Amino acid sequence: MKHNLILKVVSKFLIPLIFLFALYVQFHGDFGPGGGFQAGVIFSAGIILYALVFGVDSAKKVIPLHILRVLASLGVLIYAGTGVASLLLGGNYLEYGVLASTQLAGQHIGIIVIELGVGITVMAVMLIMFFAFAERGRPIEDVEDKEGSQ
Amino acid sequence: MxxxxxxxxxxxxxxxxxxxxxxxxxxxxxxxxxxxxxxxxxxxxxxxxxxxxxxxxxxxxxxxxxxxxxxxxxxxxAPEVHKKEKLPGHKPWLPLAVVLITGGMLIYGTSDIPAFGDPNAPAQQHVAPYYLEKSLSETGVPNVVTAVLASYRGFDTLGEVTVIFTAGIAVLLLIGGRRKKTKNETTEGVNET
Structure with missing residues (x-):
């Protein structure tokens, strides 16, 4: 981990581009290929690359686990909440047309918002899984020592 | 070509x-x-x-x-497992026969599959023409895939997101948060769980 100078320089250059591309896929998904799911995965891949090169601890300082848990629930909440909002505005569940004055504008808002929810949840869950696996691997000697001594 | x-x-x-x-x-x-x-x-x-x-x-x-x-x-x-691999106790003929027969049946089945991109294929006849014709005027989204996923099939996508969320919870329950019990513990790890 100490001598990976090339990896560090290249990934410092790549990670912002990965984030930018994830945001592009997220918010341009209605026009080009992609959407919330792909954007969430690409965004988490950027952070995983950071964790691989700079260590899991520094990556956890970027996005701590408790924030990831909140984000994972927040995405589902945004999605389901959009449905509730359309219910309250007098439409059916997830009927986006009632969210704005016209049908098309409402559809557009609805799709952007739920894609954002999808992206947030996917990004958070992928990182939760990665951190769970990475954390599980590290202290295994400590755990074994403790279990052996009891 | x-x-x-x-x-x-x-x-x-x-x-x-x-x-x-x-x-x-x-x-x-x-x-x-x-x-x-x-x-x-x-x-x-x-x-x-x-x-x-x-x-x-x-x-x-x-x-x-x-x-x-x-x-x-x-x-x-586990390094010690790596040294010598145990061979299975049975002969490979039965699995081989199963694989060959299944593969043969699948290849036989492909003769009935419509050609790639065939407009008369059953998959193109049901709701696909409706989506292709109406999705732009009904949702204003040029990408039909996004229109179907997010708008027409919004319930399915909500279910998928819930599945992903549930998978994340399951991973956390199964292998998350073990670090609390290790001895040289940082304060960061304690706060997590």
Whole structure:
């Protein structure tokens, strides 16, 4: 981990581009290929690359686990909440047309918002899984020592 | 012409990779070849104009799942198992027969599948024409895939997000938060759980 100078320089250059591309896929998904799911995965891949090169601890300082848990629930909440909002505005569940004055504008808002929810949840869950696996691997000697001594 | 060259090249590469994966004994190399397999599949999806699927395959199949498999390998790696591999106690003839018969039936079944992109295929007859004609005027979204996923099939996508969320909770319940009990513990780890 100490001598990976090339990896560090290249990934410092790549990670912002990965984030930018994830945001592009997220918010341009209605026009080009992609959407919330792909954007969430690409965004988490950027952070995983950071964790691989700079260590899991520094990556956890970027996005701590408790924030990831909140984000994972927040995405589902945004999605389901959009449905509730359309219910309250007098439409059916997830009927986006009632969210704005016209049908098309409402559809557009609805799709952007739920894609954002999808992206947030996917990004958070992928990182939760990665951190769970990475954390599980590290202290295994400590755990074994403790279990052996009891 | 150029399409068939690309398709034949990609499909042969897939077959070569599949055989290499079967022959390989090092799990690390197998995981790397799985990633290559996913990338070539993504290339095939691009060749079939399914850019959204290709995105997902490249990001999830080649990226995230490779990382997770590597992490699992790191967790379960046992050096002493690596030395000698035990051969299975039975002869390979019954599995071979099952594989050959199933494969033969599948190849026989492909003769009834409509040609790729056939407009008269049953899959193109049901709701697909409606989506293709109406999605732009009804949702204002040029990407039909996004229109179907987010608007027409919004309930399905909500279910999918819930599934992903549930999977995250399951991973946390199963293998998350073990660090609290280790001895040289940082304050950060204690706060997590």
């Amino acid at each position: 150029i399409d068939s060259i690309v398709n034949i090249t990609l499909l042969s590469l897939l077959a070569i990779l599949a055989f290499a994966i079967i022959r390989m004994r090092s799990l690390f190399a197998v995981i790397m070849l799985f990633a290559g397999f996913s990338f070539i599949s993504a290339g095939l999806f691009v060749a079939m104009d399914a850019a959204d699927v290709a995105f997902t395959e490249a990001a999830v199949g080649a990226g995230i799942s490779t990382i997770l498999m590597l992490a699992t390998l790191a967790l379960t790696y």
